[in-house]
Amino acid sequence: MLNRLPADERRAQLVESALTIAERSGVASVTVRAVAEEAGVSLGVVHYCFESKDELLAAMGEALIRQLSESMSASFSQVRHASELRGVTGLRELLHIGLSGMWPIIEATPDRQLLTYEITAQALRHRAVGAGRAGAIADEQYRIMDEEAVAFLDECAAIAGIEWNMPVADIARSGLAMIDGLVLRWLVDRDAEAIVAALDDLARSISDKAIPKES
Known part of the structure; x- marks a missing residue:
């Protein structure tokens, strides 16, 4: 039964x-x-x-968003154990800790990462034809990612004692766009060494947008 x-x-x-x-x-x-x-x-x-397959697809997208948010939050929270890292140099290390902390999760779940891209593309197609809930999944996915990234950057800045020289939301958006591309490229070639180097470059690029906080 x-x-x-x-x-x-x-x-x-x-x-x-x-x-x-x-x-x-x-x-x-x-x-x-x-x-x-x-x-x-x-x-x-x-x-x-x-009631419909579209409703099920929307629920699938929402579940992926929750899982993504949880994994980003868990990875980024690792910087709280490195409160001794200060200044722009320390900031780069903090950024590397958070960014590299994400990678084992991604590497362990390639099929789910690919599915995330597929769900996003499906949501965009639904949005193009005016579907409501299913069409909003892509917007919600990137809204959550933006929020997690901004919170991470703000926390790194507070620990390191720095300020950003441009809006933190813009830094988060460009950083996430690069991560999106790195994950997709890795799904194609599975070159883990290239990812390590790229994440280090990303940490350096983001830290270049920081200045010491005025006393």
Whole structure:
């Protein structure tokens, strides 16, 4: 007999089953029947939890955003253990700690990283045809990433005792754009050594936008 889970837990189970299918075979392979089989439930259970495939895709995107936010926050929080690093030189080290802290998570989850790009592209297609919730996923993804990056840069600045010479939101945006490109390139060539060098370059580039805080 099927275990009767609370509605939120059942939805979460179905979303994770859908993500597993999408990681394995792509977003196009996510169907109500496939999700039901992966989760070990009836078609009716999936239809009860999600009125349409678009609603399920939106929920998948939202789950990926939460996971992304949690992993970024965990990686960036490592700088709190390096409070002795001061000045622009210390800032570069702090930035490297946070940026390089992200990489093991990315390297361990290549299929989920690829799926994140696929979900983003799918959301942009939905937005182009006026879809509401599903179309907003890409905007929400980058809004959350921007918030995490700004918080990280602000924390690094506070620890190092520096100020930014341009709006921190602009620095975060350009830094995230570079990370996006690095992850996509790594998914193609899996050149880990090139990533280490690129992250160091990114830390140096961002630290160049800092000045000592006036007393």
